[in-house]
Amino acid sequence: ASGKGGVGKSTVSANIAITMMNMGLKVGLLDADVYGPSLITLFGVNKKPAIKDDKMCTIEKYGISLMSIGFLVDPDEAVVWRGPMLTKALHHMMRFTNWPNLDYLIIDTPPGTGDIHLTLSENYIIDAAIVVTTPQTLSTVDAQKGINMFNKLNIPVLGIIENMSYFSSNGNISYPFGKDGGKTLSKKNGLEFLGEIPLILEISKSSDSGKP
Ligand code: ADP
Numbered sequence: 001a002s003g004k005g006g007v008g009k010s011t012v013s014a015n016i017a018i019t020m021m022n023m024g025l026k027v028g029l030l031d032a033d034v035y036g037p038s039l040i041t042l043f044g045v046n047k048k049p050a051i052k053d054d055k056m057c058t059i060e061k062y063g064i065s066l067m068s069i070g071f072l073v074d075p076d077e078a079v080v081w082r083g084p085m086l087t088k089a090l091h092h093m094m095r096f097t098n099w100p101n102l103d104y105l106i107i108d109t110p111p112g113t114g115d116i117h118l119t120l121s122e123n124y125i126i127d128a129a130i131v132v133t134t135p136q137t138l139s140t141v142d143a144q145k146g147i148n149m150f151n152k153l154n155i156p157v158l159g160i161i162e163n164m165s166y167f168s169s170n171g172n173i174s175y176p177f178g179k180d181g182g183k184t185l186s187k188k189n190g191l192e193f194l195g196e197i198p199l200i201l202e203i204s205k206s207s208d209s210g211k212p
Contacts, residue, residue, distance in 0.1 A: 001150070002132045003142020005111040008163035009132045010038035011203060013108040014212040016130075021063045025103040028058065028065040030093055032120075033110045034086055037070030044210020045071070055098045062212070065100055067093045083115040090119050112142070113149040121153040128158040130194065135162055135181035143182075147189055159192035160185055167199045 002009040010033065017029045031039035039045065043064070049056040049071050056072075058065035069089055081089070099105070107126075110116050120126055129150045133143035143160070150157050162182025167174050176199070186193040197203075206212065 001109045001117070001129050001146050002111050002139075003113075003144070003146045004133075004139050005036055007111075007132055007134045007139055008197070009033070009111070010036075010042060010108050011207055011212070012130075012132050012161055012163060012197070013106050014039070014042045014207075017064050017106050018062060018212055020104060026065075026101065027063075028067070028099055028102045028105040030105060030107045031066070031068035031070060032090055032093065032116050033108050034069050034081065034089070034116065035110050037068050038207075039066055039068040039108070040070045041210060042207050042212050048072075049097075052098055055096050056092070057098050058100065065102065067097050067099075069093065086115050087119045090116055091123070094124065113145055117149060117153070121155055126155045128156045130158050130161060131191075132161045132163055133182050133185060134164045134177050135175070135179060136177040137181065139177075140181040140185045143185055144189075147185075147191070157189075157191055159194035160189075161194045162196040164199045165196035 013029060017027045020027045029039065031037045043061045043066060045059055045061055045066065047059065049059055049067070051057070056067070058067050059071065072089065107120065131143050131146050133139045147157055160182050164177055167176055182196065183193050
């Protein structure tokens with residue numbers, strides 16, 4: 001989860017999924033970010049899920065089982081849905097999908113603290129949340145709201161990942177979005193700082209070309 005959009009939540013979800021798969025785990029990735037489903041682009045998927053026994057089938061790509069709200073409707077359409085429609089779509093993707101036997105299901109949730117998070121916490125057992133933030137205050141303030149929400153919903157927060165932490169060019173390191181915002185947030189909440197990811201051109205290039 002993240003407080004804000006555009007901080008790299010989908011990129012991090014996709015790359016954690018791929019890394020876990022490389023460790024020999026069977027991983028599913030559910031894109032429940034109704035405001036900006038990115039899985040289609042990130043994984044370069046351009047087909048709709050098949051239906052089997054009245055259930056949708058996940059789409060397999062790079063060894064990951066994928067399901068996304070973007071597979072079901074035009075992403076521009078989902079954005080204008082009201083709460084009940086979002087909730088229904090989420091249940092469809094969770095319950096009416098033929099998920100293979102998985103070790104882990106990673107859920108990429110929408111930014112903010114809304115219907116999708118509440119529905120997930122009320123209807124499913126969520127083992128843990130990971131909060132992704134960029135270093136600047138504008139992002140960490142919203143990430144804090146996300147942490148507060150998970151605390152209220154009794155979902156353990158595994159830790160914080162700071163993305164776009166710094167930029168390295170010819171040995172010079174710069175901090176375009178400020179420094180250590182994620183670390184400070186971790187300390188303040190007594191949470192583990194899981195790591196920082198620099199701004200790397202290849203990340204956005206490979207994400208855009210469907211090769212996480
Ligand atoms: P969110 O899911 O939080 O909205 P995305 O994962 O879609 O954010 O990332 C937003 C944009 O930033 C994408 O174009 C992505 O490729 C790019 N991006 C994310 N993390 C990095 C990074 N560490 N370095 C370079 N580009 C990044």
